[in-house]
Amino acid sequence: AQTVTQSQPEMSVQEAETVTLSCTYDTSESDYYLFWYKQPPSRQMILVIRQEAYKQQNATENRFSVNFQKAAKSFSLKISDSQLGDAAMYFCAYSGGATNKLIFGTGTLLAVQP
Amino acid sequence: EPEVTQTPSHQVTQMGQEVILRCVPISNHLYFYWYRQILGQKVEFLVSFYNNEISEKSEIFDDQFSVERPDGSNFTLKIRSTKLEDSAMYFCASSLTGQVGPYEQYFGPGTRLTVT
Numbered sequence: 001a002q003t004v005t006q007s008q009p010e011m012s013v014q015e016a017e018t019v020t021l022s023c024t025y026d027t028s029e030s031d032y033y034l035f036w037y038k039q040p041p042s043r044q045m046i047l048v049i050r051q052e053a054y055k056q057q058n059a060t061e062n063r064f065s066v067n068f069q070k071a072a073k074s075f076s077l078k079i080s081d082s083q084l085g086d087a088a089m090y091f092c093a094y095s096g097g098a099t100n101k102l103i104f105g106t107g108t109l110l111a112v113q114p
Numbered sequence: 115e116p117e118v119t120q121t122p123s124h125q126v127t128q129m130g131q132e133v134i135l136r137c138v139p140i141s142n143h144l145y146f147y148w149y150r151q152i153l154g155q156k157v158e159f160l161v162s163f164y165n166n167e168i169s170e171k172s173e174i175f176d177d178q179f180s181v182e183r184p185d186g187s188n189f190t191l192k193i194r195s196t197k198l199e200d201s202a203m204y205f206c207a208s209s210l211t212g213q214v215g216p217y218e219q220y221f222g223p224g225t226r227l228t229v230t
Contacts, residue, residue, distance in 0.1 A: 043151075100219075102219060105156060
């Protein structure tokens, strides 16, 4: 069964600094996708970035980028130039194989200090 | 920008009562999902729905749960006899297709269900 693990329950970063959130996953599938979702206090789930497993190039979206290490089954999120609005719970998620359901990790609560 | 909407935002019910949570997916989307998040825990998949049928369900989605698309716009989750442990945030999501990955699942704002 596929699993997603986020080992950092909480992280803190100073405004304008860079922070990296960790995620590891386990799967026997060769074709899958990985996602980072942001959940602010409003609890709306917002897609931040996605990575296709067959693409070696790491995905980037403005200040957000990932470090995808397929062999290590690692998928970390880097937030550059952190802003106060980045404060939220961040969930790593997996989707792959014959299913399109999302499997989420337990989340990392990111605090941004002014 | 089109969005998924959910009503109500908060529902309080007594144990044993039936509740219906409502969702309006994005209009041209074909796949619909329900997820739940117990307070302080991770988001868990409940069920996916396509072409008026359940395409996949989790072990959480037992006989107490049902889903329906009663008309061309609404997608509902019914819990027949609520238990205390059903208290959670319930998220509806929709996607253009069921193809894995490239077609984003758009989430609604959630319905907070409190069972007393």
